[in-house]
Amino acid sequence: MVTARSCPCGLPQPYDACCGRFHSGAASAATAAQLMRSRYSAFVRLETGYLLRTWHPRTRPAELGLDPGTRWTGLEILATEGGSAFHTTGTVTFRASYRGGAMTEHSRFTREPGSGGWLYVDGDVSD
Numbered sequence: 001m002v003t004a005r006s007c008p009c010g011l012p013q014p015y016d017a018c019c020g021r022f023h024s025g026a027a028s029a030a031t032a033a034q035l036m037r038s039r040y041s042a043f044v045r046l047e048t049g050y051l052l053r054t055w056h057p058r059t060r061p062a063e064l065g066l067d068p069g070t071r072w073t074g075l076e077i078l079a080t081e082g083g084s085a086f087h088t089t090g091t092v093t094f095r096a097s098y099r100g101g102a103m104t105e106h107s108r109f110t111r112e113p114g115s116g117g118w119l120y121v122d123g124d125v126s127d
Ligand SMILES: [Zn+2]
Pocket: 007, 008, 009, 010, 011, 015, 018, 019, 020, 037, 038, 041
């Protein structure tokens, strides 16, 4: 359950000290899982610019229309592979819940040498 004091991604710390510093550009996610969490928070907070910024140029949509009516209720990281500060690729399997349902996605991430930040490439969604 997300409380007012915790970050939308579910970690028990204030938004500003968690995903907020990534959304503002003050910091970059160090791991693919951290990027995944910050992207989930961006969906919750309708941070469209951040979602596009952290999307690989090859797969990034021209624009992103988020539905403000979607009520995201929780994120659970189920598995990760690679994606650490020592990798250039990684995968994260997560389950995102919203009012009325949930979705599971196996997402692929990459980090371009030199650019520093992790980017979302694409993912396989299942119910
Ligand atoms: Zn967070």
